[in-house]
Amino acid sequence: MLPYASMQEAEIAIGRPLTSIETLWFNYTADKSDYILYCHNIPLIFLLSTLVPLFYLLIELMFPCYVASYKVQPKIKVSLYDNFKCYLVVMRTFFLIVVPVLLVSYPSIKMIGIRTSLPLPSSMEIISQLIIYFVIEDYTNYWIHRAFHFKWVYENIHKVHHEFTAPMGFATQHAHWVEILVFGIPSFLGPAIVPGHMLTFLLWIALREIESVENHTGYDFPWTFKKYIPLSAGAEYHDYHHYVGGQSQSNFAPIFTYCDYIYGTDKGYRYRKRLLQKQLKDGSKSDGSYASGQDIKWE
Numbered sequence: 001m002l003p004y005a006s007m008q009e010a011e012i013a014i015g016r017p018l019t020s021i022e023t024l025w026f027n028y029t030a031d032k033s034d035y036i037l038y039c040h041n042i043p044l045i046f047l048l049s050t051l052v053p054l055f056y057l058l059i060e061l062m063f064p065c066y067v068a069s070y071k072v073q074p075k076i077k078v079s080l081y082d083n084f085k086c087y088l089v090v091m092r093t094f095f096l097i098v099v100p101v102l103l104v105s106y107p108s109i110k111m112i113g114i115r116t117s118l119p120l121p122s123s124m125e126i127i128s129q130l131i132i133y134f135v136i137e138d139y140t141n142y143w144i145h146r147a148f149h150f151k152w153v154y155e156n157i158h159k160v161h162h163e164f165t166a167p168m169g170f171a172t173q174h175a176h177w178v179e180i181l182v183f184g185i186p187s188f189l190g191p192a193i194v195p196g197h198m199l200t201f202l203l204w205i206a207l208r209e210i211e212s213v214e215n216h217t218g219y220d221f222p223w224t225f226k227k228y229i230p231l232s233a234g235a236e237y238h239d240y241h242h243y244v245g246g247q248s249q250s251n252f253a254p255i256f257t258y259c260d261y262i263y264g265t266d267k268g269y270r271y272r273k274r275l276l277q278k279q280l281k282d283g284s285k286s287d288g289s290y291a292s293g294q295d296i297k298w299e
């Protein structure tokens with residue numbers, strides 16, 4: 001809750017007139033507790049994990065000819081029924097596990113020092129913090145993901161996420177509840193190391209969700225925002241991880257490609273890329289998919 005009784009009081013406290021965004025923030029948050037503001041991440045995650053995959057599904061249904069050339073594994077079609085079934089599983093985990101955890105995790109946000117008051121952070125502060133959060137999330141999730149491929153952990157936990165060898169948007173959070181919780185930790189790690197404003201935190205949660213869905217769309221569209229981020233892993237990069245499945249020791253990183261490169265866990269992927277390019281060049285293969293290249297020895 002804002003410590004100011006009026007907008008004038010807020011302007012005197014920060015020593016300048018409020019910007020239009022700060023006025024909006026003041027009007028919206030003046031009578032809301034910090035706990036309620038934090039809990040905005042629940043409808044935010046729900047809406048994004050529903051609407052973003054739905055957007056990709058609708059594109060697939062409405063413009064099949066357009067999307068066909070961008071499908072990473074064109075021979076695999078996930079039915080509407082499987083999409084719906086997957087969504088129900090994801091929502092069950094969301095409401096039974098994620099929501100209760102989020103509802104009780106507010107003290108950690110308070111402890112970290114996420115602020116809700118005015119002034120709002122500058123765009124430079126928001127962008128630099130978001131970059132730090134993405135780097136921390138990527139590095140931490142890289143190692144967690146590698147650990148999830150140890151035999152026992154894979155068989156008992158991570159296997160659920162690998163059910164779809166050709167993923168689609170709804171499969172992003174299709175995972176064992178333990179995995180959902182463990183992979184959620186790095187999302188709080190960045191804000192814990194570099195605490196910012198609640199607005200930055202909510203923006204971070206939203207971008208993280210969108211980024212994660214983009215990895216699982218199964219389409220390598222040229223217009224996704226990840227295409228404009230240097231060293232970015234994308235749908236095609238993560239799709240390969242699902243394609244190889246349980247034995248996959250490749251493409252663990254969720255956001256950037258440098259961890260896999262440095263630690264040598266993208267050798268199979270890079271070998272495949274070179275091989276496919278060669279096959280496309282000499283005409284022995286007509287598309288860039290893995291599915292028709294199952295005779296290829298990747299690793």
Ligand SMILES: [Zn+2]
Pocket residue numbers: 145148149158162241
């Ligand atoms: Zn995996």
Ligand SMILES: [Zn+2]
Pocket residue numbers: 161167172216238242
């Ligand atoms: Zn995945």
